[in-house]
Structures are given as C-alpha cells and as structure tokens.
Amino acid sequence: MPASPPPIPARMRGLNRAEICDVNFQEWVRDWDGRPDARPSDDEAILDGSALDARGFRELFESQLISRHLDLMARVLRVQDKVFYTIGSSGHEGNAMVARATRHTDPAFLHYRSGAFMAERFRKLPGMDPIMDSALSFAASKDDPASGGRHKVWGSKPLWVLPQTSTIASHLPKALGTAIAIEQGRRIGHALPIPEDSIVVCSFGDASSNHATAQTAFNAAGWTAYQKLPAPVLFVCEDNGIGISVKTPEGWIARNFAERRDLDYVYADGLDLATGYADVQRAVDHCRRTRRPTFLHLRTTRIMGHAGTDFEIEWRSIEELVRVEAGDPLLRSAAIALESGLMSKDEIVALYEETRRKCFAAAEDADGRPRLTELADVVAPLAPYTPALVDAEATRFDHAVSRAAVFGGDEKLPEKLPPRHLAIQINNALHDLFAKYPEATLFGEDVAQKGGVYTVTKGLQKAFGNRRVFNTLLDETIILGLAQGFANMGLMAFPEIQYLAYFHNACDQIRGEAASLQFFSNGQYRNPMVMRIASLGYQRGFGGHFHNDNSITALRDIPGLVIGCPSRGDDAATMLRTLAAMARVDGRVCAFLEPIALYMAKDLHAAGDGGWLTAYPPPDQAMVFGEERVYDAAATDLVILTFGNGVPMSLRAARAIEATNGWRVRVVDLRWLLPLNEAAIARHVGECARVLVVDEGRRSAGVGEGILTAIAEAGLGAKPMRRVVGADTFTPLAGAAFLVIPSETEIVAAAATLT
Numbered sequence: 028m029p030a031s032p033p034p035i036p037a038r039m040r041g042l043n044r045a046e047i048c049d050v051n052f053q054e055w056v057r058d059w060d061g062r063p064d065a066r067p068s069d070d071e072a073i074l075d076g077s078a079l080d081a082r083g084f085r086e087l088f089e090s091q092l093i094s095r096h097l098d099l100m101a102r103v104l105r106v107q108d109k110v111f112y113t114i115g116s117s118g119h120e121g122n123a124m125v126a127r128a129t130r131h132t133d134p135a136f137l138h139y140r141s142g143a144f145m146a147e148r149f150r151k152l153p154g155m156d157p158i159m160d161s162a163l164s165f166a167a168s169k170d171d172p173a174s175g176g177r178h179k180v181w182g183s184k185p186l187w188v189l190p191q192t193s194t195i196a197s198h199l200p201k202a203l204g205t206a207i208a209i210e211q212g213r214r215i216g217h218a219l220p221i222p223e224d225s226i227v228v229c230s231f232g233d234a235s236s237n238h239a240t241a242q243t244a245f246n247a248a249g250w251t252a253y254q255k256l257p258a259p260v261l262f263v264c265e266d267n268g269i270g271i272s273v274k275t276p277e278g279w280i281a282r283n284f285a286e287r288r289d290l291d292y293v294y295a296d297g298l299d300l301a302t303g304y305a306d307v308q309r310a311v312d313h314c315r316r317t318r319r320p321t322f323l324h325l326r327t328t329r330i331m332g333h334a335g336t337d338f339e340i341e342w343r344s345i346e347e348l349v350r351v352e353a354g355d356p357l358l359r360s361a362a363i364a365l366e367s368g369l370m371s372k373d374e375i376v377a378l379y380e381e382t383r384r385k386c387f388a389a390a391e392d393a394d395g396r397p398r399l400t401e402l403a404d405v406v407a408p409l410a411p412y413t414p415a416l417v418d419a420e421a422t423r424f425d426h427a428v429s430r431a432a433v434f435g436g437d438e439k440l441p442e443k444l445p446p447r448h449l450a451i452q453i454n455n456a457l458h459d460l461f462a463k464y465p466e467a468t469l470f471g472e473d474v475a476q477k478g479g480v481y482t483v484t485k486g487l488q489k490a491f492g493n494r495r496v497f498n499t500l501l502d503e504t505i506i507l508g509l510a511q512g513f514a515n516m517g518l519m520a521f522p523e524i525q526y527l528a529y530f531h532n533a534c535d536q537i538r539g540e541a542a543s544l545q546f547f548s549n550g551q552y553r554n555p556m557v558m559r560i561a562s563l564g565y566q567r568g569f570g571g572h573f574h575n576d577n578s579i580t581a582l583r584d585i586p587g588l589v590i591g592c593p594s595r596g597d598d599a600a601t602m603l604r605t606l607a608a609m610a611r612v613d614g615r616v617c618a619f620l621e622p623i624a625l626y627m628a629k630d631l632h633a634a635g636d637g638g639w640l641t642a643y644p645p646p647d648q649a650m651v652f653g654e655e656r657v658y659d660a661a662a663t664d665l666v667i668l669t670f671g672n673g674v675p676m677s678l679r680a681a682r683a684i685e686a687t688n689g690w691r692v693r694v695v696d697l698r699w700l701l702p703l704n705e706a707a708i709a710r711h712v713g714e715c716a717r718v719l720v721v722d723e724g725r726r727s728a729g730v731g732e733g734i735l736t737a738i739a740e741a742g743l744g745a746k747p748m749r750r751v752v753g754a755d756t757f758t759p760l761a762g763a764a765f766l767v768i769p770s771e772t773e774i775v776a777a778a779a780t781l782t
C-alpha cells in the first residue's frame with residue numbers, strides 16, 4: 028500500500044491562496060536547512076554547470092519578486108478600489124529569462140502573465156521604473172505610460188512592447204507579420220526603426236495555442252520557413268497546463284509542436300532559472316541566427332488562480348492546490364540563491380519585504396494620481412485627424428520622375444489618357460501611390476501575377492517587384508496580421524481582402540487589434556493601413572452570396588476605423604490618396620470598399636454613352652475626408668442619399684422620377700461611410716422637400732439606419748422620407764439575387780409615395 032500523503036495543515040486550507048503562497052515563501056526560506064556553497068562572484072555560474080551567472084541570477088530573481096509582489100498588491104488593493112485588474116503572473120515568473128535573453132529593441136507581443144518579463148526588460152534602459160509604471164497601469168491612472176489609464180496592459184514605447192488586449196491568440200498573426208516585415212523592409216531598403224537582426228517575441232498560454240488564430244500563425248510561419256523565407260519570430264508558449272479551469276492534456280504541447288518540420292522547437296524549464304536559462308538563450312540565439320520561426324515551450328505553473336476572482340478552492344481539491352503551490356518557481360529561485368551561497372535567508376526575506384513595500388508604495392502613489400474622467404480624454408487617441416496635414420500629404424506631388432517611369436513616359440500618364448472605368452483608375456492610382464511611397468506594400472490572395480480576381484492590381488508586381496507586391500497564403504487573418512506587422516515597421520500596408528464576405532472571418536484582426544492599438548497605447552503605437560476590399564452585390568458575372576456580400580455592418584461599428592466607398596474611378600483615385608495620407612499622417616486604419624459591380628461599368632443611362640467613365644485626376648488632387656459628391660446641387664424637390672452601386676442606380680432613377688413627377692432630383696453620393704458626414708446629410712435634407720435613402724446593404728444595422736438617425740437627430744424627421752434597402756437575407760444565386768437588393772424600379776416607386 029502506498030503511504031498516505033501527510034495531512035494538510037489547517038492554515039493551508041484557507042480560501043485566500045494568495046496569502047498562503049505569500050506565507051509559504053517566507054516560511055520556506057526561514058525553514059531552509061541546507062548547506063550553502065561558497066558565494067559566487069558576479070561572473071561565476073550561479074550553480075555548477077548553469078549558463079546563468081550570479082549577477083544575472085540576482086537580477087532575474089529581483090524581477091521575479093517584483094512581478095510576484097505586483098500580483099499580491101493587486102489582490103489586496105483591488106478590494107479597496109485602488110487597483111482594477113487581478114489577472115496575475117504568479118507561476119510564470121520564469122518568463123523573465125526570455126526578456127533577459129532578448130533585446131529591448133526586439134518587438135514583444137506579450138501574454139497577460141508577463142510581469143516578470145516586463146520587470147526584466149525594464150533593466151535594458153537606464154532610468155526606468157518597472158514598479159511605478161506597472162502600478163500606474165494597475166490603477167488605471169492617466170499617468171500610466173503604456174495606455175494612459177485605458178487598460179491594464181503590458182506595454183512600453185521605449186521598450187518595444189506593443190500593448191495587447193486580452194483576446195487570446197489574436198496577437199500572434201501580427202507578431203509574425205512584424206517578423207516578416209523586419210526582413211522584407213530590409214530587403215526593399217526601408218529604414219527600419221529597430222536593428223536589422225531583431226527578432227519578434229510573442230508569448231501566450233498553452234490553452235491559447237489551440238486557438239484558430241494561433242494555429243494560423245504557426246501554419247503561416249511554417250509556410251514561410253518552408254520556402255526558405257525568413258520569419259524571425261519566437262513563439263513562447265508559457266505552458267502552465269491549464270486554461271482557466273480546463274486542463275491541457277498532459278504532454279499535448281510537446282506532442283503538437285515538437286516535431287513540426289518548419290517550426291523549430293526548444294523546451295525550457297521556466298520553473299528553474301539555473302537550468303532553464305541555457306535553453307531559453309538557445310532558442311533566442313537560434314531564432315536570431317537562423318531567422319526561422321522558433322517555438323519555445325516554456326514550462327510554467329499557475330498559482331493564485333486564473334485571476335483574483337477565481338476561487339480555485341471551490342473547484343479544485345485542496346491536495347491538488349497544495350501540490351501546485353509547492354511548484355512555485357520563487358521557491359526554486361530562493362533555493363538557488365541559498366544553495367549557491369549568493370544570498371542568506373535574511374537577505375532573501377529582506378529583499379522580499381522591501382519589494383513588497385515598494386509595490387504597495389507605488390500603488391498608493393498611483394492611486395493618488397488622476398484617472399480618466401472625461402469622455403473626450405478617453406477617446407482622444409482613437410481617431411486622430413489633422414486635416415491640414417492630411418490634405419498637404421494627400422496632394423503632395425514630388426514623384427513626377429518616378430511616376431513617368433512607371434507609366435511608361437510623359438505621354439502615357441493616365442491623366443493624359445481618355446476617361447476610363449473604375450478598375451482601371453484604381454489600378455492607376457495604386458501605381459501612382461507606389462511611385463510616391465517607396466515604403467508601400469500590397470499583398471493578399473492572387474494579387475501578384477494575376478493582378479487580383481478582377482485585375483485591379485495588374486502590373487503592380489511587375490512594376491514594383493515581388494518584395495512590395497506579393498501573394499500571401501490563403502488566410503485573411505494572416506493578411507491582416509501581416510498588414511499590422513508591416514505597419515509596425517513603418518511600411519505602408521495595402522492589404523487586399525478578396526471579397527467582403529471573407530473579411531468577416533478575420534474581422535477581429537481589425538476590430539480587436541489594428542483599430543485598437545492607438546487607443547490602448549495612448550497614441551504611442553500605430554499600425555496604419557489601407558485595407559482594400561472587393562465588395563457589395565449586383566455582380567452579373569459571378570453569383571451567390573459570398574461574391575456579393577452586401578453587409579458592412581461588422582465594419583461600421585469599429586471605433587476609429589475609416590470607411591470609404593467610391594462609386595466611380597476619379598473618386599476612387601482621390602479617395603485612395605486621402606486614405607493613404609490619413610494612414611501616414613494620423614496612423615489611421617482605413618477600409619476602402621470597391622464595388623465589384625462597378626469595376627467595369629462604362630455607361631450610365633444608355634449603352635455606349637460612356638457616362639460612368641471618368642478622367643484620371645492629376646496626382647496633386649485629393650478628396651476631402653467626409654466630403655460628399657452632389658449631382659444637381661440646385662435640385663430641391665427630392666434628395667436621394669446613397670453610396671456605391673446606389674449612385675448610378677439613383678442617377679438613372681432620378682431621370683425617370685423627373686420624367687414622371689416633374690421633380691428635380693438631387694443625388695448625393697456620401698462616399699464616406701464611417702464616420703458618416705451627419706452635417707452634410709442634414710444640410711441636403713434641410714434644403715430638399717423629400718428624402719430617399721438608397722442603401723444596397725441590409726435593412727438591419729446598415730448604413731441607411733445611420734443616415735435616418737442623422738436626419739432625425741437633426742430635427743428633420745418630419746419630412747416625407749423613405750428608405751430603399753436590401754432585405755435581411757443572404758444573397759441567393761442567379762437572378763434571385765436581384766430580388767433581395769434595391770432596384771431602380773423600387774427607387775422610382777418609393778419616390779412616387781413621397782407626397
């Protein structure tokens with residue numbers, strides 16, 4: 028019979044496991060009765076055979092203690108409403124080794140259990156205070172240098188830690204994107220903001236490694252390495268064996284990752300600094316030297332629960348909890364300090380208590396600092412817009428020489444050629460922007476040799492090379508992750524999403540990540556981009572829902588995002604210039620919706636009239652952000668507010684309405700869908716007797732609702748008014764597709780009901 032385990036002392040059965048871990052540490056140190064070695068000098072190995080020297084160990088141990096006491100402090104002060112976050116790093120303090128082995132210029136996208144990593148990275152620059160900076164973030168203080176009090180994030184501008192929200196795994200694609208951008212930027216001669224041999228650090232938990240967003244990043248990293256293309260990303264899986272309450276099957280992480288051919292696997296014991304450090308360093312060195320994606324499987328544990336609100340005692344056995352707590356990495360670090368002779372028991376306890384004191388003092392200080400109390404302050408970094416600078420940038424024209432070469436000589440400049448349709452003018456505008464911005468890059472599915480499904484990007488790769496224009500693997504999450512990574516490295520990114528329907532499965536990369544970066548970093552970090560999406564319905568060549576998706580609702584409520592939707596070629600060119608300028612000047616994340624059905628449209632009222640062809644605007648012209656295009660501004664009988672395909676349809680319908688009702692009809696192409704220009708909407712409605720809103724999107728939650736709301740809020744809701752809008756349905760195949768979206772006949776009929 029196996030001996031029964033010793034009984035668990037009464038004091039160990041308490042509810043507050045943080046207190047128990049705290050007491051445990053002190054008692055364990057006091058009770059230690061081993062024999063210390065002769066004290067090592069700073070440069071000597073901390074223990075025989077360890078790759079870590081005594082100075083290094085001492086610093087790592089201090090970083091671990093800072094992290095632990097920030098956790099303990101947070102648990103105590105949360106209940107006093109001085110701290111607002113209790114997801115801690117306890118058990119993960121070994122990640123300090125990753126910070127030590129990397130540089131402060133290696134961009135880091137961190138797991139939320141990165142207190143020790145941060146404390147250690149703070150050492151890399153003089154004059155910084157990890158405790159105070161962290162305390163300010165815990166306290167949601169306006170003085171928090173990472174987020175300005177918007178969230179408890181691990182982030183630092185000088186330390187190249189880009190703040191993360193806590194959607195698990197969502198940061199992996201952009202970490203990979205940043206790694207690829209380091210290499211790609213170097214190859215196109217772009218001045219990188221960090222050294223050329225930098226690597227990207229990206230940490231996450233064991234449960235998170237199963238997430239689709241994580242898996243696609245691993246896959247894309249392997250896909251890249253398989254082709255012998257560099258991707259120097261260090262994936263650090265902090266394996267504590269559990270995700271909230273769900274255990275990761277024993278051995279699963281090694282099983283799943285140890286033998287991937289194009290993801291180089293290194294295991295390190297994150298619970299033991301003396302033995303773990305060599306392996307951590309090996310992983311970092313390998314990644315830096317080979318530029319291959321590297322998977323560091325870092326063994327950790329989780330003590331004190333998932334967060335302060337997780338009372339593990341209620342759902343785990345006491346025996347199991349005590350067993351887990353016995354694996355506390357700080358106990359092992361204390362043992363190393365004692366066994367090596369580096370520190371005495373008293374020194375350790377004194378350091379422990381002194382760190383506690385500093386953390387509480389910093390927290391009290393932080394609690395006394397101002398918090399965000401005004402909405403204007405909260406949203407200040409969300410959607411910066413400096414019109415004068417944007418306009419100057421959008422109209423800046425100093426690339427005459429390069430564009431002449433791109434277009435094949437002065438005579439072939441597009442503004443000197445006859446009017447053309449939308450697809451051609453977008454293509455011309457992209458060539459122009461690439462001539463203007465040497466840092467511009469464009470990527471997506473099929474965009475390179477083929478030039479996209481609709482040939483909108485045709486010739487770009489030939490003109491600008493395969494480092495600036497390239498095909499990605501088939502995954503929208505990765506395309507948008509790449510865009511963020513490229514932007515992080517100061518490149519201008521034009522990611523393409525092949526169809527609007529396919530944006531939706533990667534939406535979080537814009538919603539949760541790209542659009543939130545300026546907000547959560549208080550404007551310190553930005554990932555500007557112009558995301559082009561082939562969009563909307565009415566296609567005759569290619570049917571079905573997924574090629575005709577007309578829902579932009581998922582984009583419309585993303586804070587800070589700009590959405591532009593041109594309906595004709597000249598507007599597309601000037602809008603693209605403005606979006607590129609907004610990205611460059613203000614760091615904005617922009618969506619450019621290209622109405623597929625208008626790509627090739629040439630005529631407006633009759634076959635052969637060429638009414639929808641437009642001249643190419645010279646490169647010093649741009650569109651003012653928010654500005655609408657008005658057709659027949661003098662008309663006042665009826666205004667039709669619309670966008671996209673609705674514009675030529677409404678212009679045709681306007682003729683019929685004029686013929687039947689005798690009304691003059693004003694058609695307003697809003698062009699900018701987020702934010703909506705509410706003042707312009709109110710002005711046109713105010714000037715006209717009747718109102719039609721033509722919205723090809725769906726009835727619920729679409730643009731039309733926003734337009735009607737703007738009208739109502741302007742006090743103009745009493746005017747005769749109707750909405751012609753798509754049905755709340757997916758788009759069917761063949762002719763049935765046209766039953767679910769607005770038609771010209773419907774527009775004319777709706778106008779007839781307005782008296």
Ligand SMILES: Cc1ncc(C[n+]2csc(CCOP(=O)(O)OP(=O)(O)O)c2C)c(N)n1
Nearest residue numbers: 193194195231232233234235267269270271
């Ligand atoms: C996309 C997403 N789904 C669910 C959650 C909720 N959640 C937060 S942490 C977590 C468990 C993560 O476990 P693991 O990756 O092992 O990290 P650990 O907390 O153990 O360090 C879950 C399910 C989330 N933040 N994001």
Ligand SMILES: [Mg+2]
Nearest residue numbers: 232233269270
């Ligand atoms: Mg875990």
